[in-house]
Amino acid sequence: MTFDYDLFVIGGGSGGVRAARVAAATGAKVGLAEEYRMGGTCVIRGCVPKKLMVFASGFSEMFDDARAYGWDVKEGPFDWPRFSTTLNSELDRLEGVYRKMLNGSKVDVFDARGSLKDPHTISLSTGQEISAKHILVATGGRPVVPEMQGAELGITSNDIFKLPEMPKSILIVGGGYIASEFAGILNGLGVEVTQFYRGAQILRGFDGEARGLVAEGMRAKGVDLHLGTNIVEMWAATQDDLDGHFEGVPMVSGQPAQFPHGAPAHGICVKATNGTEKVYDQVMFATGRSPNTDGMGLEDAGVALGRRGEVVVDEFSQTNVPSIYAIGDVTNRVQLTPVAIREGMAFVETVFKGNPTAVDHALIPSAVFTQPELGTVGLTEEKAREIEPVEIYCTSFKPMNHAFAGREDRALMKLVVSKATRIVLGCHIVADHAGEMIQLVGIAIKMGATKEDFDRTVAVHPTMAEELVTMKEPMRSA
Template identity: 70%
Template sequence: MSFDYDLFVIGGGSGGVRAARVAAAEGAKVALAEEYRMGGTCVIRGCVPKKLMVFASTYRDSFADARAYGWDVEDGTFDWAGFRGHLHTELDRLEQVYRGLLKGSDVRIFDTRARLKDPHTVVLNSGEEVTAKHILVATGGRPSAPDLPNAHLGMSSNEIFLMDKMPKSILIVGGGYIACEFACILNGLGVEVTQYYRGAQILRGFDDEARGLIAEMMREKGINLHLGTNVLSMRAADTEDLAAATFTGSDAAMGAAVGDTIDRPATTDHDGPIWTKATNGTEKVFDAVLFATGRTPNTEDLGLEAAGVTVGRRGEISVDDYSQTNIPSVYAIGDVTNRVQLTPVAIREGMAFVETVFKGNPTKPDHDLIPSAIFTQPEMGTVGLSEEDARDQEPVEVYCTSFRPMQTAFAGRTDRVLMKLVVSRETRKVLGCHIVAPQAGEMIQLAGVAIKMGATKEDFDRVCAVHPTISEELVTMKTPVRTA
């Protein structure tokens, strides 16, 4: 049977773009459809703009630190409109880079929505049908909307980059890494931040000691963190609410979004203060509400049922170890499979797909010992098992230290950092490394190399310390603080 393309990719995020380019480099005839903007969540409404906001938010502390170090500087004021303009110029540039890479690889781009008609046919919004020997679904995920009346008054992480004005006060609902990162970002930009999380501690699934320190530092920096708390009800604030409010900030006009349906930014039709009531009985008015309560795979209205593709109970596409669905011609990678929701993982899954399908080298994407970072303030870097997960598997030793780092201690700040190694008592391998410190993401990338190679505690001990640094503690901890 003759096909229009060897590969048709649905989704122009990092994973889909990489798979398309590498397959084309192998001589495959490739097309890719993206209905919104090339670059996907990471480039357009995730990692990249978020990290730029992280950088912007750290300068307030830097001004105070500079004075402690003898610099005659004054606190500035943050210009959200100016920053936002520069931010979106950069995102536009990056989108064009992605488009250029695809065009340079002879990948045909369809700027439209695509749906599966059958295992080898894709239907575009224009009505055009194209056929492909292989179809790769890489449509990513989107923020989940809470099941709450008037939830449309709030925004998700998609819209936060589109705000017309910086709110004076905001309620962030959620306790995962997205919620905690934006709590720290907005706090650093001068917003009065309140955070509700229904669980007993933020950052569920990460090492207890590390996430506990982050929660402590967030409170130290002025974030009003409420655990065991959720929003019970919300509505547009009226005059009576404003008169009784414990805090009333300015309007926060939320930017309207553009785009079609898959992973498009949701919109909010409210540009004024929001009255909220929490499960603990607290009533308060906020300029804005941000819901960061999870993400959902983008599988709706993709024609998966028509093609016979199996979808899991959370909407994820079910795949085997080689990213293949139950339909042999259809594969899926990235967040739409709900395996590991990280951009570098999606990219590696895309490359493993090409190795398997176009190079004749069956390759499973490696999901073991993936380093990751949470860009709170301070950052958290982690690789391997938490202390809790490790001790459930085998006897372990825990090496840990927490201290005030030299740079901020000199400036009179109370910031603390954490260095932690979880070690197998039997094999002496380092099972997990957890860092809470400035630039923890940079540190964990390098520690991850050693741990992926199977380094033991004694291997760490043999490395000479780089002094004076925060990271030297990773190789100078000689005595376990506890065993389990």
């Protein structure tokens, strides 16, 4: 049978674009459809703009630090429209880079929504139908908004970057990394931030000691964090709701201002499970993400979906339909951009280079750009002690740059070590630039380094990271 393409990719995010380019380099004829903007969640509405906002938000503390170090600096208000204009220009530039790379790789790009008609046919929203020998689904995920009264008044992380102006106050609902990162970002930009999380501690799944220190640090920086708390209901606030609740609500000529992004003019009134009732300019939901599989025709094509709507794949990213594969967040395996890219490259190795390659999803380093920042790789203390006896090497201290500036921020360096093999099973860092440090530590742990390998490494002084190779005695055994 003759097909229009050897490979057709649905989704122009990092994973899909990488797979398309690498496949085209083998001589395959490749097409790709993207319904929104090239670059996907990471480039357009995730990692990249978020990290740039992290950088912007950090300057509020840097001004204080600079004065402590002898600089005569004067800070002014944060100019969101100015920053936003530059941010959007950068995202436009990056999208252009993605398009240029695809064009340079001779990948045919279709600015349209793609769905499956059958195992070898893609229907585009333009009305065009395309046949392909292999189809790769790389449509990513999307934020989930809970079903509750007034939920339509809230926004998600996708909307933060589109706000014409910063709110004066915001309630962030959720305790995962997205909620906690944006709590720190907006707090640093001068927004009055309240965060609700229904669980006992934020950052579920991360090391307990590390996430406790992150929560403590967030509170110290001004985030009003409420654990064991959720929304009962929310509604467009009226003037009666505002009586006695004017703090945090911007006023224009004695009247509440018109809030951005569709929020009611009087704000949003929220009734919480802790008994409080308060008006916020904005409410942001960061309560999870779902795979983008709705309306794609996957089930009509015979593709099996999981409980959360994710595409079910084997170790080679192949679905139960032999011609259809899936990578990235749409499979709900490990929701990280570098993992999607690895999966895309492994797919090409398997299908177009005849070298069956499975992605190793173990020991993946990751960073949470909270304030303070968290870097982690391997097993948490809680998970490790369920598997085998371990020793915990841990230290918490005030870094010299913070101590000199009079700040109370503390850092944490933690190693989880197998008693039997002495292999370092996990490393957890809470500190400035923890993400940069954990990337390098991840190499050693992936190679199976032992605690003695760490001990034999000479420290770089004075640095925070030197603590990783100078902890000689375990803090505790578990």
